[in-house]
Amino acid sequence: xxxxxLLLGLSLLATAAGAQTRAPVPTPAATAPAADxxxxxxxxxxxxxxxxxxxxxxxxxxxxxxxxxxxxADPRIMRQGRYDxxxxxxxxxxxxxxxEKKRTFGIWLxxxxxxxxxxxxxxxxxxxxxxxxxxxxxxxRQLGIGVANQAFERTPSRNGSPTDTQLYADALVEAKKAAGxxxxxxxxxxxxxxxLFRANLTLPPDMPVGRHVARAILFRExxxxxxxxxxxxxxxxxxxxxxSVFAARNGALYGLVAVLxxxxxxxxxxxxxxxx
Numbered sequence: 001x002x003x004x005x006l007l008l009g010l011s012l013l014a015t016a017a018g019a020q021t022r023a024p025v026p027t028p029a030a031t032a033p034a035a036d037x038x039x040x041x042x043x044x045x046x047x048x049x050x051x052x053x054x055x056x057x058x059x060x061x062x063x064x065x066x067x068x069x070x071x072x073a074d075p076r077i078m079r080q081g082r083y084d085x086x087x088x089x090x091x092x093x094x095x096x097x098x099x100e101k102k103r104t105f106g107i108w109l110x111x112x113x114x115x116x117x118x119x120x121x122x123x124x125x126x127x128x129x130x131x132x133x134x135x136x137x138x139x140x141r142q143l144g145i146g147v148a149n150q151a152f153e154r155t156p157s158r159n160g161s162p163t164d165t166q167l168y169a170d171a172l173v174e175a176k177k178a179a180g181x182x183x184x185x186x187x188x189x190x191x192x193x194x195x196l197f198r199a200n201l202t203l204p205p206d207m208p209v210g211r212h213v214a215r216a217i218l219f220r221e222x223x224x225x226x227x228x229x230x231x232x233x234x235x236x237x238x239x240x241x242x243x244s245v246f247a248a249r250n251g252a253l254y255g256l257v258a259v260l261x262x263x264x265x266x267x268x269x270x271x272x273x274x275x276x
Contacts, residue, residue, distance in 0.1 A: 042083075043071045046216045046228045054237040055207060062207075064089065064232070066199040066214055073195055077220060084127065084134045084219040085189050086145055087199040089232065091122030091181070092210035095155070098168040098175075114168035115155035121208035122181040123147060126188035126199050135222050143217060143224065147173055147182050180204040209234050 046068035053062060066087050070078075077083060096119045100112040127134060131146050141149045152172065154165050176182040181204060189199040199216075212232040218225040 042073055042218065042220060042225050044068050044216070044218055044226065044228065045071075046214070046230060048214060048230050048232060051231070052233045052235060053203070053207065055209060055234055056237045059205060059207070061205045062203050064201045064203055064214075066201065066216060066230075068197055068216060068228070070195040070197070070218070074220075078194060082221045084129060084222075085197055085199070086125065086127045086131060086134065086217045086219070087189060087201065088145065088215045088217070089122070089124040089201055089203075090120040090213050090215065091208045092212070093118045093120050095119070096172065098172050100168070100171075114165060116152040116169070116172065117155055119152055119172070120150075121210070122204070122212070123150070123176070123183075124201050124203065125184045126201055127184075127186050128189045130186045131184075134219055135224065139222075139224060143227075145217065147177070147184055179206060181206065181208075207234050209236055 046066055049065035049067070053064075068085075070083065073083065095115065095117050098114050098116065099110050101108045102111045103109075125131070125146065131140060134140075135145075137149075140146055141151070144150060150169075150173070152169050173182060183202075183204075185202075188201070189197055191197045210233075212234060214230045214232055216228045218227070
């Protein structure tokens with residue numbers, strides 16, 4: 001009986017010792033705190049002062065205002081002025097042929113040509129600062145920001161003769177600049193409040209008709225963040241619009257009428273200014 005009581009006492013002591021050495025179960029209060037969620041990247045929205053511009057015989061150019069607002073902007077970077085915005089208005093794209101003319105024996109003859117695809121008819125750019133101070137040249141070329149960074153795609157020549165594509169591309173840009181269709185302006189974007197901005201673009205009198213695309217590009221400390229775009233339509237009005245529609249629908253008849261009008265005008269002018 002004494003041996004049985006002694007064995008029972010030893011068993012109880014072993015059980016108590018095992019309970020003391022067992023690892024404590026962690027309570028919910030001892031768990032590590034959850035990490036903070038990552039910051040939401042900046043975003044912005046844009047709008048145009050008008051979605052359609054009517055071009056008539058007395059059209060002398062106009063102004064387009066692109067406005068927008070930043071969301072989730074970093075207050076520190078905003079105070080330092082390290083947010084930059086570039087606004088670009090690109091005209092309808094088409095294929096163009098650039099020809100080189102040389103004077104031979106008093107006559108100007110075509111000596112060479114180069115074909116380019118998807119060339120914007122017009123290109124207007126405004127920015128908060130000069131674009132070379134906003135982002136590296138590689139980024140500007142990748143995004144097509146700036147007249148000098150336009151990568152015109154060359155159409156392969158039919159006869160396979162080699163040409164200096166860059167010279168023709170430079171001539172194309174210079175011709176567009178001379179006509180007032182390609183332009184760049186720095187400092188034409190202003191922040192009217194902490195997050196609201198406004199860009200003023202001056203449109204030329206020879207504004208091409210068709211669909212234009214307004215692009216707004218946001219940079220943060222020289223890095224590309226986001227891009228937004230809106231469409232702008234330039235349409236003809238008045239008699240010009242009616243003539244354009246008639247010519248598009250009835251090409252042969254329009255050509256015949258144009259010849260008859262030219263013949264009649266010449267004959268009638270000869271009758272009026274005839275000397276007896």
